[in-house]
Amino acid sequence: MGPGLLGYIxxxxxxxxxxxxxxxxxxxxxxxxxxxxxxDAILGQRYQEEQARVLKEKYGYDKxxxxxxxxxxxxxxxxxxxxxxxxxxxxxxxxxxxxVKVSSQLSFAALVISxxxxxPVGVYAAxxxxxxxxxxxxxxxxxxxxxxxxxLSTFAIWFFALKLDVVNLSYHGVYSANMILPVMVMALxxxxxxxxxxxxxxISVLGEDYIRTARAKGLKExxxxxSHITRNALLPMITVIGLSLPGxxxxxxxxxTSFGIPGIARESLAAVLAPDYDVILALVLFGSTxxxxxxxxxxxVYGFVDPRVRVGAxxx
Amino acid sequence: xxxxxxxxxxxxxxxxxxxxAVRPPPRFRTVxxxxxxxxxxxxxxxxxxxxxxxxAAPLVAPYGLNEQQLTxxxxxxxxxxxxxFGTDALGRDMFxxxxxxxxxxxxxxxxxxxxxxxVLGLGLGLLAGYRGGWVDLAIMRVGETLxxxxxxxxxxxxxxxFRARISSWSFWLEDHTFLGADAKTFVKFAIITAAAVxxxxxxxxxxxxxxxxxxxxxxxxxxxxxMGASTSRILWRHxxxxxxxLYLVGLSSGxxxxxxxxxxxxxxxxxxxAPAASFGNLIGDTNGTRFFEQYPYLLxxxxxxxxxxxxxxxxxxxxxxxxxxxxxxxxR
Numbered sequence: 002m003g004p005g006l007l008g009y010i011x012x013x014x015x016x017x018x019x020x021x022x023x024x025x026x027x028x029x030x031x032x033x034x035x036x037x038x039x040x041d042a043i044l045g046q047r048y049q050e051e052q053a054r055v056l057k058e059k060y061g062y063d064k065x066x067x068x069x070x071x072x073x074x075x076x077x078x079x080x081x082x083x084x085x086x087x088x089x090x091x092x093x094x095x096x097x098x099x100x101v102k103v104s105s106q107l108s109f110a111a112l113v114i115s116x117x118x119x120x121p122v123g124v125y126a127a128x129x130x131x132x133x134x135x136x137x138x139x140x141x142x143x144x145x146x147x148x149x150x151x152x153l154s155t156f157a158i159w160f161f162a163l164k165l166d167v168v169n170l171s172y173h174g175v176y177s178a179n180m181i182l183p184v185m186v187m188a189l190x191x192x193x194x195x196x197x198x199x200x201x202x203x204i205s206v207l208g209e210d211y212i213r214t215a216r217a218k219g220l221k222e223x224x225x226x227x228s229h230i231t232r233n234a235l236l237p238m239i240t241v242i243g244l245s246l247p248g249x250x251x252x253x254x255x256x257x258t259s260f261g262i263p264g265i266a267r268e269s270l271a272a273v274l275a276p277d278y279d280v281i282l283a284l285v286l287f288g289s290t291x292x293x294x295x296x297x298x299x300x301x302v303y304g305f306v307d308p309r310v311r312v313g314a315x316x317x
Numbered sequence: 318x319x320x321x322x323x324x325x326x327x328x329x330x331x332x333x334x335x336x337x338a339v340r341p342p343p344r345f346r347t348v349x350x351x352x353x354x355x356x357x358x359x360x361x362x363x364x365x366x367x368x369x370x371x372x373a374a375p376l377v378a379p380y381g382l383n384e385q386q387l388t389x390x391x392x393x394x395x396x397x398x399x400x401x402f403g404t405d406a407l408g409r410d411m412f413x414x415x416x417x418x419x420x421x422x423x424x425x426x427x428x429x430x431x432x433x434x435x436v437l438g439l440g441l442g443l444l445a446g447y448r449g450g451w452v453d454l455a456i457m458r459v460g461e462t463l464x465x466x467x468x469x470x471x472x473x474x475x476x477x478x479f480r481a482r483i484s485s486w487s488f489w490l491e492d493h494t495f496l497g498a499d500a501k502t503f504v505k506f507a508i509i510t511a512a513a514v515x516x517x518x519x520x521x522x523x524x525x526x527x528x529x530x531x532x533x534x535x536x537x538x539x540x541x542x543x544m545g546a547s548t549s550r551i552l553w554r555h556x557x558x559x560x561x562x563l564y565l566v567g568l569s570s571g572x573x574x575x576x577x578x579x580x581x582x583x584x585x586x587x588x589x590x591a592p593a594a595s596f597g598n599l600i601g602d603t604n605g606t607r608f609f610e611q612y613p614y615l616l617x618x619x620x621x622x623x624x625x626x627x628x629x630x631x632x633x634x635x636x637x638x639x640x641x642x643x644x645x646x647x648x649r
Contacts, residue, residue, distance in 0.1 A: 020462050028466075032474070140356060140632060147573065147628035151584060151604060152620045158606045197635065201642075254469065255581075270585070273473040281474055288467035 013300055017293045024289045025282075029073065032278055033066050039278045043086050060084070073282075083279030087272065093279040096268065097287070104264035106175045108253055111187035112245060119192045120238070123199025124231055130204060139200065142193035154186045154259035172261055183260040187253055191245070198241055202234040209233070236306060243299035246291060357636035360629035367626055371419030380410040382417050383592050393612050402618035405602060411618045417594040419622065421506075425579045426572060428510045433517030434568060434575075441518060442525025443552055443560070447533060456522065464519045472578065475512040476587045483508070502593040509588045513578050517571075524567045525560050532559045566641055570634030573627040580623060596623040 039062055040053050057063040061072055076083065082093035122138060129135045145153075161168045161182055168182050206212065207230065215229045254266035265284070272280040370377055379401075386392070386408030394404040402411035445456040483504050490500035532538060538555050546555075582588035583597025590598050599619035603609075609616050 020458075023462050024466060027462075028471075031478075136356060139635060143631045143635065144628050147624050147631060149577065149580060149584075149600070149620070149624070152600060152616070152624070155604055155606055155609050155616065159609050163606060163610055193631075201638075204642075269470050270473060273470065273477045276474075276477060281470075284470060285467060285474075288470065292464075292466075 009304070010297070010301055013297045017297060020293055021286070021290060025074070025286055026070070028282060028285045029070050030066060032276075032282060033069065039086050043089070077286075082283040085277055085280050087275045087277040087280065093283045096277075096280055097265065097283055100263060100265040100268045101287070103175055103262065104253055104257070104266060107180065107184055107187065107256075107262065107264065110180075110184045111191070111253070112242075114184065114188035115191035115195055115245075116238075116242065118188070119195025120199050120231075120235070122192060122196040124203050124226070124234070126196060127200040127203035127207070127234075128226065130200075135200075139193070139197060142196055146190045146193040148190070150186060150190065150255040151259060153190065154183070154256060157182055157186050158259065170260060172263070180262075183256050183262060186259075187256045195238075195241060199234065199238065202237050203230055206230055206234045236303075239302050239306070240299055243295040243302075244292075246295045356632050360632040360636070363625055363629045364633070367419055367622070367629075368423060370416055371423045374413075374416040374420045378410075378413040378416050380413045382413060382594060383409065384413075385409055393615065396614055396618070403612075403614050405599075405615065411599075411615065414594045414599055415596075415618065415622050418596045418599055419626075421589055421593065421595045422576050422579065422623065422626065425506070425510065425513075426576050428506075429513050429517050429575050430568065430572075432510070433514040434521055434571075437514070437518035438521030439525055439560075439564060442522035443529055443556065445522065446526040446529025447548070447552060447556065453526070457526070460519045460522060463515060466516075468516045469578075469581070472509075472512040472516070472582065473585070473587065476508055476582060479508045479511070480505075480587065502589065505589055505593075509579055509582050512582075513575065517575060520571060521564065521567055524563055528560045528563050529556055532556050535559075562641060566634065566637045569630055569637055572630040572634070576623075576630075577627065596620070 039060065040048075040056050043056060044052060054063075061069055064072075073083065080094075082097070085091050085093050085096045088096055119142075122142065126135045126138045129138070148156075158170065162170055169179050170182070171179060173179060211233075212225065212229055215225045220229075253262075253264060254270060256262070257264040257267040258270070268280070269284050271277070272284065386404070388408070391408040392404060392406055394400055394408075396403045400410050400412065402415060405411055405414065441456050441460075445453040483501065487501040487504045490496050490503065491498070494500070496503050533556070538551060541551050541555050579588055579595065580597040580600070583590065583595040584601045584604075586598070586601070588597055589595035596619065600616065600623075603612070603615040603619045
């Protein structure tokens, strides 16, 4: 890692700050200026003015919005995400983190399956280019992608739980066999996109000189496919992997509602409907931070994996 | 640059042998191309039926959208010659409701594509690519900021926030415009469109910008510039035609996602709901494992048409990408 790359990384990380700052401003003002306010959310529709005044003073809602924003950011810097108006006794972070943990573990498992299937399918389709197998494979996965998750999970539950009676759907935590079905429903629609990307990537690699060289050396076809074609075609996949990480915030919403999983996507829907101001804000900020840092990490990983990027960054 | 081109030309001369080895016999290639074209053809066929039937819904529909039959026998009927797709819990004809839902999907995608895709996506992409400098920087940074937000969550937040105002806005519209009783549906429609548009231009503008950057350096553009052609003329006559193919490819791949946003929001009860019809609330009314066990035809009737709609756009997008890639390769 040369000084060029280090400077590049520092620039990327520094750039993340104004991006996150503007996101926080937009969302904070949007939430505060939208109709309704946190006091209505806490007290319901009928309440006495006195009660409302006390609450407003307590949480600072009587101050101008920019003062509220300043206070919020000051608390945020100390790790305080505010209070949940939906679960009154809990702070926003107490509401969010346990559920983020559930969702991120499930989403991670789903991502592993998506990529584990999508990458080989893409390679297979690309190598079968020119036969009818290629469009048939891709269309099969596109067909699965086309079914909305809330319909797919109904089919899955009906078939596996009612018809075959092979699965139990009660929720006993993340690490249980009951989670196989929801994770599959989460993972399978994602395969098509990954397979298509991988297919295009493999096809672009197939024409490279080093593939010809490898074949000319008389290497086994298996070796050429695995260590020459697939390895190089995987490089652009880093972007796709990185960009699918922030999906854990709302990506599993319908799976969580269909299977009764206490995850963050369900919480975020409830928070939006309540509305639970500080929780929404915390979720959006968390999601955006994840996205911005995924981007930075992608760049850094590229720098390590691909020497051409490293040289380019140093030259810049 | 030119050195690279020469070497790739030399490579393509050398390529003849290895190409023959990699490519399967032409017999299969024809089958594949036929199948590929057949799939794309079927997709186009289905989409044209969907669009014609959806747009002509008031003319084609065999029953009224909210014509109810509340007798026990009339409710949740299985498909028959009288009711092609059966009837729902209120005895309303499912086929009619599906047709009107198609109409909702068509209008929604059209509204989002025209505002977010065309005006913002194409317009900002052209501007960023051609102007460059701080305009480019500003547009791309705003795009980056927006794409950093969790989209579905924010769309939910926007719709939920505005829904509180639905009745006051729709009463005003009822009194002051020609919309009359449709005002409420119109307001709901406007809200979900407004929630979808900010997120719909990011991908397209990025594609358009990169295309513009490539085309801007072509000799015919610099020639037009040196002849003193105006910026708008250069954009319209010289750059836009080159950008269009890839833009359309991106659009057709993104179509299912745009339509899916409306279906998801309506499914959650935050988009279009009764008395108007949308695939989202149709599915919401017929979804559920027990319900599906008892009345499988209702969920299939509600979800089938829109699943095929998504599938067709995806197939079409995929086929277009392929055709476009091949053309690029041939040009090279």
